[in-house]
Amino acid sequence: MTSPIQRVVGQVFIPVRDMASAIEWYADLLGFDPGTSSHGGTIYDIPSDGETRLALDANRPDFHASGPPRFFLWTQDMAATVRHLEDLGVRITSDIEDIGSVYFVQFEDPDGNPLMVCQRR
Incomplete structure (x- = not known):
């Protein structure tokens, strides 16, 4: 089966x-210098190192945050990542989990x- 839609994620909001x-x-x-938003103050493109872009979106402030994470970010040092989250006072919602191919933590x-x-x- 073919499709005109590519299996490539362009941007996550x-x-x-x-x-x-x-x-x-x-x-x-994420360790970047903050900048200014665009589109009347409703979109901010986070600087990224990969092809997939990440944007903050304030167009619908009445949203409900629920469910599992919709994407993940990579790290090469999980222990340092957890310390960084703790130092920032981030609400960590899981222990470090090992599922065989990766370790992950949710927050x-x-x-x-x-x-x-x-x-x-």
């Missing part, structure tokens, strides 16, 4: 309520969005 606070929080989490941003970091085994 993270809903946020307060753009300025979200930019600061993600800048601390939440200030809006309650579920996030995950994985380390390859």
Whole structure:
């Protein structure tokens, strides 16, 4: 079967309520210099090292953050990652789990969005 839709993720949108606070929080989490949002203050493109882009989206501030993480970020040092999360006062919602191919930990941003970091085994 063929499809005109490519199996390539272009951008992931993270809903946020307060753009300025979200930019600061993600800048601390991911280690980048905060910038300014675009599209009338409703979109902020997080600087990324990969092809898939990540954006903060304040277009629908009445969202409900629920369910499992919709994506994950990579790390090469899970112990350092957990220490970093703890140092930032991030709400960690799982222990480090080993599922064979990766280790992962789950946590939440200030809006309650579920996030995950994985380390390859």
